[in-house]
Amino acid sequence: MTKRGMLIVLSGPSGVGKGTVRKAIFDQNNNDFQYSISMTTRQPRPGEVDGVDYFFVSKEEFEERIQTGGMLEYAKYVDNYYGTPLKYVNETLDSGKDVFLEIEVNGAMQVRAKSPDGVFVFLTPPDLMELKQRLIHRGTDAMDVINKRVATAVGEIKMMQNYDYAVVNDEVNNAVEKIKTIIRSERLRVTRVMPDYLGMLGEMNS
Amino acid sequence: MTKRGMLIVLSGPSGVGKGTVRKAIFDQNNNDFQYSISMTTRQPRPGEVDGVDYFFVSKEEFEERIQTGGMLEYAKYVDNYYGTPLKYVNETLDSGKDVFLEIEVNGAMQVRAKSPDGVFVFLTPPDLMELKQRLIHRGTDAMDVINKRVATAVGEIKMMQNYDYAVVNDEVNNAVEKIKTIIRSERLRVTRVMPDYLGMLGEMNS
Numbered sequence: 001m002t003k004r005g006m007l008i009v010l011s012g013p014s015g016v017g018k019g020t021v022r023k024a025i026f027d028q029n030n031n032d033f034q035y036s037i038s039m040t041t042r043q044p045r046p047g048e049v050d051g052v053d054y055f056f057v058s059k060e061e062f063e064e065r066i067q068t069g070g071m072l073e074y075a076k077y078v079d080n081y082y083g084t085p086l087k088y089v090n091e092t093l094d095s096g097k098d099v100f101l102e103i104e105v106n107g108a109m110q111v112r113a114k115s116p117d118g119v120f121v122f123l124t125p126p127d128l129m130e131l132k133q134r135l136i137h138r139g140t141d142a143m144d145v146i147n148k149r150v151a152t153a154v155g156e157i158k159m160m161q162n163y164d165y166a167v168v169n170d171e172v173n174n175a176v177e178k179i180k181t182i183i184r185s186e187r188l189r190v191t192r193v194m195p196d197y198l199g200m201l202g203e204m205n206s
Numbered sequence: 207m208t209k210r211g212m213l214i215v216l217s218g219p220s221g222v223g224k225g226t227v228r229k230a231i232f233d234q235n236n237n238d239f240q241y242s243i244s245m246t247t248r249q250p251r252p253g254e255v256d257g258v259d260y261f262f263v264s265k266e267e268f269e270e271r272i273q274t275g276g277m278l279e280y281a282k283y284v285d286n287y288y289g290t291p292l293k294y295v296n297e298t299l300d301s302g303k304d305v306f307l308e309i310e311v312n313g314a315m316q317v318r319a320k321s322p323d324g325v326f327v328f329l330t331p332p333d334l335m336e337l338k339q340r341l342i343h344r345g346t347d348a349m350d351v352i353n354k355r356v357a358t359a360v361g362e363i364k365m366m367q368n369y370d371y372a373v374v375n376d377e378v379n380n381a382v383e384k385i386k387t388i389i390r391s392e393r394l395r396v397t398r399v400m401p402d403y404l405g406m407l408g409e410m411n412s
Contacts, residue, residue, distance in 0.1 A: 128403065153406075157400070157404065160400070161400065164395065165391070165394045166394060166400075166403075167394055181387055182391045182394060184384075184387045184391070185371070185390070185392070186391070188371045188372060188384055188388060189371055190366055190367060190370060190372050193372050194366070194372075197334065197363045197366070200359075
């Protein structure tokens with residue numbers, strides 16, 4: 001029996017640059033994990049290719065997939081659906097390959113509930129850590145602006161608590177390197193390699 | 207307040223090459239973690255230097271340290287004590303630096319009980335995974351030899367279950383690279399970086 005692959009989920013607040021980091025990861029040719037392309041009902045933007053950037057489908061097709069349990073996770077934003085088709089993820093994991101998802105925070109929590117042994121990485125905006133420094137040094141923001149920024153930061157930190165790792169998106173290359181380090185490290189977890197060892201012993205004893 | 211450093215524990219079965227891997231790690235000059243030198247009552251071997259390879263102390267001094275709670279972990283092998291002085295580890299962690307221990311499995315379990323948030327890496331002999339292959343291809347071992355090897359492997363896998371990561375010591379450089387990857391990755395754990403974020407918010411709100 002092939003050992004099931006590992007599910008890697010990259011998520012984070014809107015606008016943090018998840019898509020840019022994911023593209024930079026898959027622009028490299030040395031990845032030993034597969035990208036699961038998302039599905040959406042929104043129109044392709046100029047330059048976007050069906051089956052590369054997204055699977056572009058009709059609202060009817062997407063809703064039928066939801067009904068028949070065909071989506072690992074999905075959400076509706078501004079009247080359009082976005083989600084991850086279950087079949088590709090399951091077949092790839094079953095074949096022993098690791099799968100990489102780049103999805104919104106709502107979707108990530110749906111996946112976490114179904115696949116608690118996945119690796120969940122939260123991409124944080126650099127200004128979450130630089131916020132205080134900047135506010136102090138600038139000293140020109142109105143209190144309501146500062147309060148709003150702090151409230152946003154608090155909300156993002158609360159989201160982070162549901163993840164395994166936090167990676168600051170200070171520079172795309174740094175974030176890419178950190179995410180790949182996490183993936184390499186997670187493959188060495190005792191809970192993940194134990195089946196290999198137990199399998200070996202089982203076969204030896206049989 | 208400085209964030210407390212991370213405790214990294216390298217252990218594994220006798221003869222697996224823990225010392226060689228640890229020396230190879232600290233032969234590199236780019237480490238951002240500190241080696242905690244072990245203490246022993248055995249005689250220095252030719253070439254071993256006090257305060258570099260070990261702290262060499264008398265049996266009386268070692269036993270006094272045990273009595274006064276001065277050892278993080280210790281064990282007795284062949285009438286000699288081996289252990290980790292608590293003071294250096296605590297002071298270094300308190301200063302915010304990460305500390306690396308290379309210790310026997312008994313000691314590692316003592317440390318795990320006291321510091322469950324440490325990172326515990328189990329170094330496995332390459333033959334644990336190659337065992338089956340070799341036994342099949344060779345086909346010349348007597349059954350009692352095979353059984354003994356399997357029993358040893360089972361024992362080592364049981365030990366492994368108490369660790370976070372398993373690294374095969376197939377080649378020293380590979381093992382070193384994997385251990386350093388684990389350390390870099392563990393620094394990105396949400397549970398470890400959360401205090402930084404919460405601290406920042408606390409300071410902002412004050």
